[in-house]
Amino acid sequence: MSMKDFTYRLGEFWADFRKETSGLIGLGILALCVVVVLLEPVFLPYKDIDGNWRDITYWEDNPPAAPPAWTNLFAKEKSATTIRFESPSVSDEEDPEYGPVRVFTFKYPYKFDKSPLDIIMRAKGTGMLFMNISMERPDGNSVFLGQVYQDGLVGDQIRFAVDTDARGSVYEFIRDHASEEAISQSDSSNVKPTEIIFAQTGEKMLSERIPLKGDYLYKIKIPASLFEDGSNSIEDVRLVVTGRVSGVLGTDTSKRDIYSGIIAGLKWALFIGLITSIISVLVGVMYGIICAYFGGATDTIMSFIFEVFVSMPMLPILIVLSAIFKPSIWIIIGSMIAFYWVGPVKTVRSMALQIKEETYIEAAKALGSSKWRIIFKHMAPLLLPYSFANMALSVPGAIVAESSLSLLGLGDPTIISWGQILHDAQLSGATLNGLWWWIVPPGLFIAVMGMTFAFLGFAMDKILHPKLRTR
Amino acid sequence: MSIDKNDVILEIKDLKKHFAPHQSLAQTLTGKNRKVVKAVDGISFDIRRGEIFGLIGESGSGKTTTGKLVMKLIDPTSGTIVFNGEDVTNSDKARTHAYRRQVQMIFQDPYASMNPRFKIKDVLEEPLIIHKIPGDHVAHENMIIKALTEVKLNPPEEFMGRYPHMLSGGQRQRVATARTLILNPMMLVADEPVSMIDLSTRAEILHMMKDVQRDLGLTYLYITHDLSTARYFTDRIAVMYLGRIVEMGDADDVIDNPLHPYTKALIDAVPEPETGKVDVIKELPISGEIPSPANIPPGCRFHTRCPYAKPECSAEAEPELMDVGNGHFHACRRYKEI
Numbered sequence: 001m002s003m004k005d006f007t008y009r010l011g012e013f014w015a016d017f018r019k020e021t022s023g024l025i026g027l028g029i030l031a032l033c034v035v036v037v038l039l040e041p042v043f044l045p046y047k048d049i050d051g052n053w054r055d056i057t058y059w060e061d062n063p064p065a066a067p068p069a070w071t072n073l074f075a076k077e078k079s080a081t082t083i084r085f086e087s088p089s090v091s092d093e094e095d096p097e098y099g100p101v102r103v104f105t106f107k108y109p110y111k112f113d114k115s116p117l118d119i120i121m122r123a124k125g126t127g128m129l130f131m132n133i134s135m136e137r138p139d140g141n142s143v144f145l146g147q148v149y150q151d152g153l154v155g156d157q158i159r160f161a162v163d164t165d166a167r168g169s170v171y172e173f174i175r176d177h178a179s180e181e182a183i184s185q186s187d188s189s190n191v192k193p194t195e196i197i198f199a200q201t202g203e204k205m206l207s208e209r210i211p212l213k214g215d216y217l218y219k220i221k222i223p224a225s226l227f228e229d230g231s232n233s234i235e236d237v238r239l240v241v242t243g244r245v246s247g248v249l250g251t252d253t254s255k256r257d258i259y260s261g262i263i264a265g266l267k268w269a270l271f272i273g274l275i276t277s278i279i280s281v282l283v284g285v286m287y288g289i290i291c292a293y294f295g296g297a298t299d300t301i302m303s304f305i306f307e308v309f310v311s312m313p314m315l316p317i318l319i320v321l322s323a324i325f326k327p328s329i330w331i332i333i334g335s336m337i338a339f340y341w342v343g344p345v346k347t348v349r350s351m352a353l354q355i356k357e358e359t360y361i362e363a364a365k366a367l368g369s370s371k372w373r374i375i376f377k378h379m380a381p382l383l384l385p386y387s388f389a390n391m392a393l394s395v396p397g398a399i400v401a402e403s404s405l406s407l408l409g410l411g412d413p414t415i416i417s418w419g420q421i422l423h424d425a426q427l428s429g430a431t432l433n434g435l436w437w438w439i440v441p442p443g444l445f446i447a448v449m450g451m452t453f454a455f456l457g458f459a460m461d462k463i464l465h466p467k468l469r470t471r
Numbered sequence: 472m473s474i475d476k477n478d479v480i481l482e483i484k485d486l487k488k489h490f491a492p493h494q495s496l497a498q499t500l501t502g503k504n505r506k507v508v509k510a511v512d513g514i515s516f517d518i519r520r521g522e523i524f525g526l527i528g529e530s531g532s533g534k535t536t537t538g539k540l541v542m543k544l545i546d547p548t549s550g551t552i553v554f555n556g557e558d559v560t561n562s563d564k565a566r567t568h569a570y571r572r573q574v575q576m577i578f579q580d581p582y583a584s585m586n587p588r589f590k591i592k593d594v595l596e597e598p599l600i601i602h603k604i605p606g607d608h609v610a611h612e613n614m615i616i617k618a619l620t621e622v623k624l625n626p627p628e629e630f631m632g633r634y635p636h637m638l639s640g641g642q643r644q645r646v647a648t649a650r651t652l653i654l655n656p657m658m659l660v661a662d663e664p665v666s667m668i669d670l671s672t673r674a675e676i677l678h679m680m681k682d683v684q685r686d687l688g689l690t691y692l693y694i695t696h697d698l699s700t701a702r703y704f705t706d707r708i709a710v711m712y713l714g715r716i717v718e719m720g721d722a723d724d725v726i727d728n729p730l731h732p733y734t735k736a737l738i739d740a741v742p743e744p745e746t747g748k749v750d751v752i753k754e755l756p757i758s759g760e761i762p763s764p765a766n767i768p769p770g771c772r773f774h775t776r777c778p779y780a781k782p783e784c785s786a787e788a789e790p791e792l793m794d795v796g797n798g799h800f801h802a803c804r805r806y807k808e809i
Contacts, residue, residue: 359583366542367598367650368571377597378586 016463023459029452037267045247046257049264053256053416062255063117066246068437077113079244080198088237092224098132100224106239108216110138115198115211118163118242119218125153127232132221133160135197138214143173143197158234166193177201250437253428258421262441265416268329269399269449272417276333276398280340281391287341288348289379292356293371306345314339315404322410329412332405336398344390348383355379385464393457396450403446418442480658480690481518481541486550487511488536492765508765510536512714513550515792518658523684523691525705525722527698527737531761533714534694535579538662541692542576543567555657572602575651579663581643585635591646592631595619598654618649621686623679641672648680658690665700677704698741702726707798710734713772714764716792720799730801732777733757771804779805 017023036043052058063082072078088104095101108119121133133145145166148158162170170193175183182204191206198216199209218239226232248259291302318335325331355361356379364374405411406419407426425431425438488511511533518524528534539545541552543559551560559570578584585594595615598604604611612631619627622645635643644664651659664680665673677700684691695701701708702722709719710733718731729735736757757776762768768775770785777784784804792800 359578359580360586362544363576363578363584363647363650364586364597365544366571366576368568368601369597370601373601381588 013463017459020459020462022455026452026455026459029448030456033266033270033449033452036263037270040263040267043263044260046260049260050416053261053264054413056254059251059255059257061118061120061122061240061242062251062257063242063244063246064251064255065253065433065435065438066117066244066251068248068250068259069243069245070248071245078111079114080110080112080116080241081243082116082246083108083241083243085239085241088220088239093221095221098221098223101132101221102224102227104220104222104234104237106218108218108239108241109214110198110211110216111213113211114244115192115194115209116241116243118161118194118240119197120162120240120242121158121160121218121220121237122240123158123234123237124155125150125158125232125234126155127151127153128226129153129158129232129234130223130226131234133166134219134221136217136219137197137212138216139200139212141173141177141201144169145193162193162197167191170196173197174206178205179203182206249441250435252421252424252430252435252438254424258438258441261416261421262418262445265418265421265442266445268415268417269402269446272329272333272336272402273395273399273449273453276336276340277391277394280337280398281344281387281394283337283341284344285348285380285383285387285390288345289352289375289383291345291349292352293375293379303349306342309339310342312339314401318401318405319408319410322405327410327412329415332402332412336401340394340398343394344387347390348386351383351386352379355382385460389457389460389464391457392453392460395453395457399446399449418446478519479517480520480555481692482551482553483517483537483541484515484551484553485513486515486537486540486552487513487548488533488540488545489548506765508763509714509767510764511540511547512764512767514709514711514714514716516709516716516719518690518692521688521690522706523681523693523704525701525708526692526694526711527696527701527708528711529696529737529761531713531764532711533764534696534711535662537711538576538660538692538694541660542574543570568602572654573657575654575656575659577644577647577651577659577661577664580667581640581647582635582667584647585643587635589635590631591619591633591635591638594635594646595631595650595653598650602654604654614653615649618653619646621652621683622646622649624649639672640668641676644668644676645679648683652683652687655687656689658692659684660692660694662694663696664693666695666697673700680704698726698737710737713761713767715772715789715802716800717773717803718799718801719792720797724797724799728799730795730799730806731773731803732779733773771802779808781805 017027041047046052046058069081072081085106085108088106091103091105093101093103128151129148131148133148135143135145137143145162146160146169148160150156150158160166171191174191174196178201183206185206195209196205198212199205200212202210220237222234247257249262250258252258287302287306291299291306314336317339318332321331321335361374361378364378369377402411402417403419403422406417407423409423411417411420411423419442421442422439425435425442428435428438430436430438487509490508490510492506492508514533514537516524526534526537536545540547543552547560551558553559554570554574559566562570589597592612592615595618596611599606599611599614604614606614615631616627619630624630624642624645630638630642630646635646638646647664661680665676668676680691681704683689691705693701693705705722707720708722708725709716710725710731711717712733718725718729718734725734726738729738757778759776762772762775768785770787771777771780771789774780774784787804790802790804792802794800795806
């Protein structure tokens with residue numbers, strides 16, 4: 001078939017296809033998915049999700065089990081969102097206590113009702129470093145957060161988290177402002193530093209918190225003398241304000257961003273679904289044609305093998321296989337193909353039996369065509385349209401099967417799949433804890449992906465299988 | 472009329488094809504054998520180089536099966552097929568492949584004998600690819616143009632890009648003939664090539680086939696149920712009834728002077744387009760349907776329908792083909808009386 005014919009046939013197919021609304025919806029979603037997969041880095045707020053998904057330290061700046069950021073729209077009290085600051089303003093000042101200092105300042109405009117969970121400063125240091133960290137509030141008060149002293153650094157990471165490293169200092173701040181009575185009734189261990197920092201001061205500041213909105217200045221002061229000989233330096237200073245709500249789809253209990261997981265899982269879902277369906281349908285179609293064409297004993301034996309595979313329940317065997325072999329995506333795809341190829345066999349066999357009796361097959365034989373030439377040149381092209389429809393229809397099955405395996409904890413640990421996200425959710429009791437944003441999105445995406453291909457398949461089936469045409 | 476052995480291109484000897492009906496396991500075990508269908512039940516004939524040999528008979532007489540046996544599309548139960556001095560009955564794969572290059576077939580239905588997804592060019596190039604005829608695309612194209620010109624499809628370039636469904640029945644049958652000619656075969660088996668074509672174009676196609684035969688020195692095995700085209704088209708005729716040849720001889724001789732009652736009946740059944748006779752429906756001397764080939768009558772297999780049948784026809788053994796001289800054979804014991 002020449003290129004011109006092909007484009008002509010494609011054009012004809014498209015003319016039919018665009019009349020199928022469901023098919024167009026399916027095609028639209030699929031196109032969107034492909035765009036997302038191709039432009040994945042653009043859609044992902046984090047880098048190299050695949051490599052870091054199971055690295056707990058990568059996600060440590062995120063809040064655990066935080067709902068999606070957009071839940072603020074429906075909440076009466078707005079929660080702080082996660083904000084990242086990359087470049088502080090640097091200035092040299094004269095400090096009454098330390099003398100000349102270099103100051104790194106981050107300005108954080110706070111306009112929420114519920115304080116952030118944590119404020120984390122990160123930097124890369126070399127040599128010896130001493131820093132004094134404080135927060136200047138909009139009401140003029142300054143909260144001393146703590147000091148960091150580190151020596152012998154070779155470009156090492158410095159991390160200062162208010163929630164863990166500033167508990168004592170913040171308690172001092174409470175002592176200065178709250179009533180004696182209130183303080184005697186509490187102790188520093190159950191006070192959340194960020195709640196104090198972002199609340200108005202007063203006698204009752206420990207029991208009721210009124211948010212103090214405005215611009216906060218996070219200041220890191222380093223004595224200027226440190227930088228004089230050039231052996232000490234600090235660079236890449238960043239600040240993360242960890243909100244109570246986070247990202248498009250929230251986070252899980254391991255602080256991972258669920259939206260990133262879902263987007264990164266999309267390519268795997270497509271890959272698993274398409275590879276499995278394409279290979280298994282091709283195998284099944286060829287099997288059916290060979291059954292029909294050779295007939296006789298070949299047909300009997302091959303049909304028997306087919307029936308054995310058809311009657312085997314897939315999931316239990318997949319579970320056993322996954323338990324025996326190290327779970328790998330290739331083992332999973334391979335074993336799914338081993339069960340899915342039976343799908344088109346019976347239909348193809350009956351269609352091929354019909355084609356086999358056509359006069360032009362006999363004519364080809366009379367010309368001296370080999371068996372394989374007849375199968376590939378005369379029979380297979382006629383079954384190709386059916387195969388395409390069948391491929392689209394068997395994609396959802398493969399995606400769901402992989403998800404089921406992953407949900408049972410038998411997935412490939414080197415990839416991210418929606419089933420695995422569900423598995424993690426189940427392990428952490430997400431349903432019991434009401435972490436709906438951890439369960440609904442992956443489930444919904446599995447369903448939508450299945451629907452997409454089902455729509456495509458039904459539309460193609462209708463067009464390429466004229467008997468099913470209702471028009 | 473002497474027959475030189477070198478003159479014979481195809482020699483069929485006592486060819487039989489019995490189809491065994493599908494048996495269940497129980498039937499096989501109990502030995503309850505259902506009767507086999509004797510589609511072709513022992514036929515012998517020679518086809519000479521360069522002649523057109525007609526095989527005539529009504530539906531179910533086994534003429535198409537004979538054609539398929541000659542094409543080796545099905546394997547015979549017994550008997551031999553000798554082509555060009557070589558026994559090809561049980562030849563191996565390579566020999567069969569070579570045989571198929573020399574013997575080609577034109578099918579009855581020009582609408583079904585070409586893959587609807589192939590262009591005419593692809594249809595004609597297929598035999599070249601199958602038999603690995605040397606030459607690139609251009610050389611093949613030239614061969615295709617030559618073959619299309621031979622069957623008088625003009626201009627050939629215009630037809631090459633078309634699909635079979637864009638052609639009329641007559642044009643399709645010309646393409647089918649071109650497909651067989653492209654390999655320069657020695658013999659063509661034409662299985663009712665004009666029966667599905669409009670009456671108006673039948674003669675044209677037959678003319679074309681005859682021209683091709685004369686130009687290229689081909690031999691035809693022409694299978695038909697139509698006596699009128701057979702007389703016009705063929706040199707010799709064999710009349711088949713229920714898997715056996717009942718009469719064989721020169722076309723004119725057989726039709727003008729039929730010896731077997733079955734041949735007589737066939738000839739009488741041909742309507743005559745003459746004034747005054749058009750409306751006369753002839754009284755057929757034979758009646759009823761052809762018996763089932765699974766249940767062939769004993770004795771002369773025609774006696775159930777023969778208007779001249781006597782008790783001895785069914786009681787005695789089946790008559791063999793007898794020569795009355797000048798190459799005219801028949802299988803009727805009572806031909807002198809009738």
